[in-house]
Amino acid sequence: MTPLVIAIDGPAGAGKSTIAKALARSMGIGYLDTGAMYRGVTFEVLRRGLEATDVEAVARVAREVVLEQGMDSLRVNGEDATAAIRTPAVDAAVSHVAANSAVREELRERQRKWIAEHGGGVVEGRDIGSVVFPDATLKVYLVASPLVRAKRRVAQHGGNVEEIARAITERDQRDSSRDDSPLRQMPDAVVVDTGDRTIEDVVKHISSLVRATRDSS
Numbered sequence: 596m597t598p599l600v601i602a603i604d605g606p607a608g609a610g611k612s613t614i615a616k617a618l619a620r621s622m623g624i625g626y627l628d629t630g631a632m633y634r635g636v637t638f639e640v641l642r643r644g645l646e647a648t649d650v651e652a653v654a655r656v657a658r659e660v661v662l663e664q665g666m667d668s669l670r671v672n673g674e675d676a677t678a679a680i681r682t683p684a685v686d687a688a689v690s691h692v693a694a695n696s697a698v699r700e701e702l703r704e705r706q707r708k709w710i711a712e713h714g715g716g717v718v719e720g721r722d723i724g725s726v727v728f729p730d731a732t733l734k735v736y737l738v739a740s741p742l743v744r745a746k747r748r749v750a751q752h753g754g755n756v757e758e759i760a761r762a763i764t765e766r767d768q769r770d771s772s773r774d775d776s777p778l779r780q781m782p783d784a785v786v787v788d789t790g791d792r793t794i795e796d797v798v799k800h801i802s803s804l805v806r807a808t809r810d811s812s
């Protein structure tokens with residue numbers, strides 16, 4: 596039997612983590628944050644004093660690093676890096692790491708292995724429905740305007756809304772224009788705008804889509 600995979604893709608700040616986590620909890624299945632994996636590699640790259648643009652060295656780190664993910668936590672080589680992977684330094688470097696094809700290949704394999712071991716789950720990222728799990732049970736593409744996304748980020752981490760909106764737009768551009776597995780909306784993905792909806796409303800909507808998909812297969 597093919598495992599149940601719910602792919603949640605979309606740009607930064609569209610609400611992917613919040614929605615994916617709440618959905619996984621409500622369905623009683625696992626949750627994998629693939630962005631945290633790219634961040635974990637980036638954290639280790641910076642910790643070792645390497646350049647995020649050093650393709651060979653970064654690829655080596657990706658192959659070696661031990662990443663252990665909990666619902667709300669990430670350990671990198673045994674060390675709790677939950678907060679450290681969300682710093683501006685990691686934010687600035689992570690899209691270079693994510694553009695590295697050898698890193699993507701390694702993490703893609705780990706993501707597929709995770710689903711096989713867990714028998715399915717909710718997987719959040721940028722290329723989940725397009726590349727990692729093109730046969731996912733349900734593909735959701737979450738969107739929200741850059742301003743809404745920047746405001747959410749400021750509410751969580753502080754900072755200046757305009758500056759953050761600019762940084763978010765730049766990161767989206769890098770994520771969407773890279774050659775390997777760019778962020779893109781798949782034709783078979785359901786687009787959900789989280790801008791003017793509550794978390795509960797979006798989770799309910801996606802749960803009903805999962806049920807409808809399961810019933811019809």
Ligand code: DC
Binds near residue numbers: 629630693719720723
């Ligand atoms: O979702 P996030 O902001 O934690 O993601 C961090 C970075 O990793 C972001 O620049 C996009 C990249 N990423 C990716 O390229 N592919 C994924 N499946 C997940 C994240």
